[in-house]
């Protein structure tokens with residue numbers, strides 16, 4: 303049984319499109335006066351914050367140089383994006399990939415710069431999995447010899463790979479995978495076939511290196527249209543007794559403690575939960591941890607936090623810029639101008655916390671990449687102590703932030719009213735391409751429950767008086783009955799602005815939820831099996847996982863803001879944003895906090911006053927806070943999110959390019975409506991108009 307890492311080649315290039323749509327070109331570059339006023343009135347200069355977000359001035363300049371390479375190259379133009387068919391999108395994405403690789407070579411760019419380049423391209427690239435999963439799988443799972451053989455081939459694109467783990471019948475339940483890898487000692491080969499159980503990683507060549515045609519025994523193709531991801535050829539794969547050499551099993555973690563080249567790592571039907579090592583003669587040795595082969599998933603879950611940041615940054619940039627340009631209705635009848643929609647309390651309540659999440663995901667993303675690197679370093683020293691913590695943390699954060707980002711994209715679209723529904727707003731496409739993040743790399747309900755397993759373990763250890771990892775030590779409160787006893791009794795709304803108060807309440811609430819979840823789990827365990835008990839307690843367990851993950855995210859946001867290199871004015875704006883996000887989370891939990899006697903009625907009243915004040919503070923800097931992300935018009939590809947705010951001109955210009963406007967009367971009208979109307983007139987007669 304395998305989790306197959308398959309090798310595929312995708313070389314179909316070129317094909318340029320003739321459609322052209324002008325969202326950012328040929329419009330007057332006059333700044334919309336409302337946006338201009340917002341920028342003039344901000345409390346800080348976004349240009350002082352941007353370098354901090356990009357890792358310093360030198361890195362920002364390098365980023366901009368790389369970005370220019372993309373945006374000034376006609377291959378990466380985005381004017382055809384909204385009218386292309388799926389095949390055209392896929393072909394253009396492949397063309398962009400090919401050009402990207404040429405540019406990297408031509409300009410001798412580093413790996414980091416080539417990643418930056420990929421981030422600047424407003425398209426999902428069909429080779430994305432090659433870079434995000436295939437290469438990391440070899441790095442994380444391959445022995446030094448395997449890395450030496452395969453990495454140069456993959457990095458130079460002499461071979462192109464994907465990550466073929468999920469089967470038609472199994473995605474979540476990896477132990478249920480039905481593909482087998484049967485070792486044939488006579489030929490020293492694995493035979494891969496679709497049947498039976500279990501997970502391990504193999505490199506399998508699926509296409510001929512020259513013709514790109516599938517090899518014997520391999521059936522492979524595109525799975526067909528999806529909700530989004532039009533530029534990607536997500537594939538199906540069928541293997542019929544395909545043979546691969548023994549050394550194409552990735553076995554970094556499957557080697558005998560006393561290394562011997564003949565040891566291999568396969569599933570044993572007698573011990574289905576173990577992944578034993580097997581010698582050619584059939585002797586077994588246990589691996590150090592059966593979950594080490596899941597490492598590539600931990601890596602991708604870590605980078606997904608930054609991906610959520612990028613999507614939330616794009617969505618809030620579009621909705622907030624449009625929110626100051628768009629005027630609608632009169633807040634007061636005597637007003638001389640209609641109200642900017644961003645002045646409506648309901649818009650602010652929805653958009654500003656999302657802006658806070660965009661920053662939180664940004665800082666958390668940086669932290670998680672570092673955490674993954676630390677994990678790899680410790681695993682390389684055969685130290686497994688971090689594994690459980692990293693798995694527990696990444697599963698919870700993955701579930702939390704992908705939910706917030708995908709729901710947030712839709713919230714931003716709705717905040718833009720009817721124009722948000724136009725694809726020219728950019729938001730529907732960001733949404734379509736982002737929303738599968740809730741499913742891939744571990745479905746979110748399942749990820750919450752994985753995080754909860756870790757939390758329950760921490761709870762039980764704390765209850766026994768054992769020390770927890772410093773990041774988890776706050777959970778100790780959950781085990782003490784006294785933690786619900788005293789309300790805060792703050793002396794006014796401003797007391798709510800202190801991080802210490804905010805974190806204390808968020809932690810206390812997370813502890814309340816964890817304690818409640820454990821109580822329910824234990825109640826269930828008293829009357830039913832472990833599996834059923836976990837299933838019956840899934841709701842409180844999931845809530846506990848989300849609230850713990852909120853605590854982690856807010857701490858990482860605070861940690862990011864507290865960095866000394868941020869200018870004081872920008873820091874103050876970010877602190878207000880963090881306070882608003884924290885207080886909105888607390889406000890959503892206020893009834894439960896009051897019931898647990900953690901907040902008094904007056905605390906809740908002060909909380910509401912503090913939120914109202916903070917909305918006004920954040921309102922002043924909202925445009926500066928999104929400008930600081932420094933996302934280009936090219937990347938946003940949005941008529942509503944343009945830096946210059948010329949939204950109506952852009953929408954009108956874009957609509958002119960609709961293929962339905964190519965002729966004054968459409969073919970559909972000529973062929974179907976006109977004959978129908980003619981028939982109706984002939985039958986019923988036509989009065990003079």
Ligand SMILES: CCCCCCCCCCCCCC(=O)SCCNC(=O)CCNC(=O)[C@H](O)C(C)(C)COP(=O)(O)OP(=O)(O)OC[C@H]1O[C@@H](n2cnc3c(N)ncnc32)[C@H](O)[C@@H]1OP(=O)(O)O
Nearest residue numbers: 467473474475476477593596599605609693742743744755
């Ligand atoms: C440039 C940057 C842009 C980036 C953009 C991103 C684009 C990305 C594009 C991506 C495109 C999409 C690409 C794709 O989608 S690739 C396919 C991704 N597939 C998945 O993610 C599958 C999800 N399923 C699983 O991960 C596992 O099967 C789960 C976790 C559900 C259960 O597993 P299983 O049934 O086998 O085990 P068990 O339940 O008996 O649990 C046994 C014990 O093991 C622990 N355990 C479990 N797992 C781990 C672990 N990893 N490290 C350490 N420990 C782990 C577990 O907590 C439990 O502990 P305990 O409680 O018993 O002590």
Ligand SMILES: Cc1cc2nc3c(=O)[nH]c(=O)nc-3n(C[C@H](O)[C@H](O)[C@H](O)COP(=O)(O)OP(=O)(O)OC[C@H]3O[C@@H](n4cnc5c(N)ncnc54)[C@H](O)[C@@H]3O)c2cc1C
Nearest residue numbers: 465466467468472473474475738741742743744745747748
């Ligand atoms: C765009 C996209 C790209 C993808 N790319 C890849 C790829 O490159 N390589 C790859 O291998 N895979 C890929 N996948 C597959 C993806 O990883 C799986 O879809 C995902 O892991 C979920 O598995 P599933 O589809 O089997 O869902 P299921 O497990 O069938 O889930 C269905 C429902 O059952 C629930 N459920 C299942 N198990 C449990 C449980 N134990 N507890 C509680 N609820 C449960 C889930 O919450 C969900 O609501 C991709 C998926 C998408 C959408």
